[in-house]
Amino acid sequence: MATFGIDLGTTYSCVAHIDDTGRPAIIKNRPGDDTTPSVVYFESPDNVVVGKEAKAVAKIQPDLVVSLIKRQMGKSFEITVHGQAHSPESISALILRELADAAGENLGEEVRDVVITVPAYFGVAERNATRKAGEIAGLNVLSIVDEPVAAALHYDAISAGGTKTIFVYDLGGGTFDTTVIKVSPEEIQVVCTDGDHHLGGADWDDRLAEYLLEQFLAEHPGTEAADDEEFLQSLAAGAEDIKKQLSRMQSRRFNARFGGDTSQIEVTREKFEELTAELVERTATITRRTLRTAADRGITEFDDVLLVGGSSRMPAVTAVLEGLGLKPRMHDPDLAVAKGAARYALIESIKVHLPEEGGEAPAEVVEEVAEQLNIPVEKVRALAGKRVATVVPRAFGVKVVNREGGREHYTIEHVLRANTPLPAETEPQRFGTAYPNQIEISVEIWEQSGSVESEALEDNEHIAEGLISGLPPLPENSPIDISFQMAADGLLRVHAVELKTRQDLHIEVQIRGGLSDEQVHAARTAVARYNVSA
Ligand code: ADP
Ligand code: MG
Numbered sequence: 001m002a003t004f005g006i007d008l009g010t011t012y013s014c015v016a017h018i019d020d021t022g023r024p025a026i027i028k029n030r031p032g033d034d035t036t037p038s039v040v041y042f043e044s045p046d047n048v049v050v051g052k053e054a055k056a057v058a059k060i061q062p063d064l065v066v067s068l069i070k071r072q073m074g075k076s077f078e079i080t081v082h083g084q085a086h087s088p089e090s091i092s093a094l095i096l097r098e099l100a101d102a103a104g105e106n107l108g109e110e111v112r113d114v115v116i117t118v119p120a121y122f123g124v125a126e127r128n129a130t131r132k133a134g135e136i137a138g139l140n141v142l143s144i145v146d147e148p149v150a151a152a153l154h155y156d157a158i159s160a161g162g163t164k165t166i167f168v169y170d171l172g173g174g175t176f177d178t179t180v181i182k183v184s185p186e187e188i189q190v191v192c193t194d195g196d197h198h199l200g201g202a203d204w205d206d207r208l209a210e211y212l213l214e215q216f217l218a219e220h221p222g223t224e225a226a227d228d229e230e231f232l233q234s235l236a237a238g239a240e241d242i243k244k245q246l247s248r249m250q251s252r253r254f255n256a257r258f259g260g261d262t263s264q265i266e267v268t269r270e271k272f273e274e275l276t277a278e279l280v281e282r283t284a285t286i287t288r289r290t291l292r293t294a295a296d297r298g299i300t301e302f303d304d305v306l307l308v309g310g311s312s313r314m315p316a317v318t319a320v321l322e323g324l325g326l327k328p329r330m331h332d333p334d335l336a337v338a339k340g341a342a343r344y345a346l347i348e349s350i351k352v353h354l355p356e357e358g359g360e361a362p363a364e365v366v367e368e369v370a371e372q373l374n375i376p377v378e379k380v381r382a383l384a385g386k387r388v389a390t391v392v393p394r395a396f397g398v399k400v401v402n403r404e405g406g407r408e409h410y411t412i413e414h415v416l417r418a419n420t421p422l423p424a425e426t427e428p429q430r431f432g433t434a435y436p437n438q439i440e441i442s443v444e445i446w447e448q449s450g451s452v453e454s455e456a457l458e459d460n461e462h463i464a465e466g467l468i469s470g471l472p473p474l475p476e477n478s479p480i481d482i483s484f485q486m487a488a489d490g491l492l493r494v495h496a497v498e499l500k501t502r503q504d505l506h507i508e509v510q511i512r513g514g515l516s517d518e519q520v521h522a523a524r525t526a527v528a529r530y531n532v533s534a
Helices: 052-056 088-107 124-136 147-158 201-219 229-246 269-296 315-323 336-351 363-373 377-384 517-529
Strands: 003-007 012-018 024-026 035-037 040-042 047-050 079-081 084-086 113-118 140-146 164-171 176-183 187-196 251-258 261-268 304-308 328-330 387-389 396-402 409-416 429-432 441-448 460-468 479-486 492-498 504-508 531-533
Touching (some): 003 088, 003 147, 012 088, 012 336, 024 336, 040 052, 040 088, 047 052, 047 088, 088 124, 088 531, 113 124, 113 147, 113 336, 124 140, 124 517, 140 147, 140 336, 147 164, 147 176, 147 304, 147 336, 164 315, 176 269, 201 229, 201 251, 201 261, 201 269, 229 251, 261 269, 269 315, 304 315, 304 336, 315 328, 336 363, 336 377, 396 460, 396 479, 409 429, 409 441, 409 479, 441 492, 460 504
Parallel strands (some): 003 113, 047 531, 113 140, 164 304, 187 387, 304 328
Antiparallel strands (some): 003 012, 012 024, 012 035, 079 084, 164 176, 396 409, 396 441, 429 479, 441 460
8 A cells, every 4th residue: 555645835745655665755746846836726617727837827816826725724714716615625635636646647656545744733623624635635644744743753764763852943935833852763752842823935035025126116216016916926936036046145136127127136145134034033032932841841952953844944044043052954854744744654554454452563564564665574663663742732721700900801721731742631720600609600612822822812712612500509719620631633622520519511622613524525526626737
């Protein structure tokens, strides 16, 4: 059974498999590139184009092009193109279909069993949406794996054995995250994770494109260039090109042309770094925060600091990390996640043959896989035994009435904290009824939405609720104990007990806004109808 790893990125995606030498290998897309822009162009009601051609028309026909859809994953978000409504899942499915079809064609073998990567900070809803996108695309999703875990798996495969602590700095096209991971022969264990979901290479492009426009307008005041979509598209594309070149060179020139007006705009690396210094500094702030969280857990030294994500190629990134006393190392930044995912897919395909309650893989399964992949039996056995342990990506808590300063307002009190190892179970936390003679207690479960824990309602999202009712009138501040439990797969359960009557409430958090089975089925039919190409 061939298995594949798919890095479904915010801006670029990539597919890898384990080749017949037993090593992970990238499968090129139709134009022959390693990575494919995660951009969908609805050319006509029947035709969809995915990849660099789609990206090229993004600003010219913005109504027909969808980019950065990963930012909407897990949200109730709808976009209608040519009269057909789409969800983040169905758009992502179109990308996945093109990736899988192109890879399949390239290899001459169907791509069906896959592992798809997600950022470590993705919550239950986003992970679920990603899995459904795979199903809509007609794929069999073996598992969803965290991007830094995949990067660590790839690192593990190419580094010498032993236990290592690594810091993964992943600056992609649209998101930034940091993760501390312990890698040992038996286990990959996430220690903590942090990030900014709205910070990535695209922001660097925007800053540079603004600068190019400013320079052009300074030379040609009074033109209408700033209102011309095609001109802006050329600046955006030019900005990304120049940015990439400035990772290797000290200075680049951009030729801007609008109508009869032309400008040769010189951009030095120094100028570019000045324009974007604030963005790099934001990654430093989050890096410092992650180092503090790791230090709280006793980790102050790193065997390696891995740079992942295309944007980590910018020299300013290395410089800022060195300034923090770290020694970063580039690690196959665009492809490490897909390659690690391919390795994870292999692990998963071995594990499906394992006995439920752990134990060794049956010898014949191990031998069969070893033979299929032409890798030593011992290596397959080691992979089969590898555990992956992750953490609670974001804090969860309950809504409480707060009377500080005489004013009554609501806040969120977090019970299950971010970065608690999974599976997690909290001690019961004591709360009290809010009013005299209360006969029912409403328990609202909220999830932290940003990357920093905050008790303000607007920094959290309401995800579930329950009611304990039929209570005798209770005095104010009667005790209620609430505990949280999260399984390794992210399923959250909450238990609340009113201590006087011992009436209790179990809430199993169902994902809100997710697609139902019927919706997945309908989307699958709709997506299958399209002619998808690159
Ligand atoms: P994601 O996973 O978020 O989609 P990737 O890790 O694929 O992102 O990185 C894509 C980003 O990396 C884009 O913004 C791209 O412009 C940027 N990038 C790629 N190569 C370079 C380079 N040599 N220098 C600077 N940025 C680069
Ligand atoms: Mg990425």
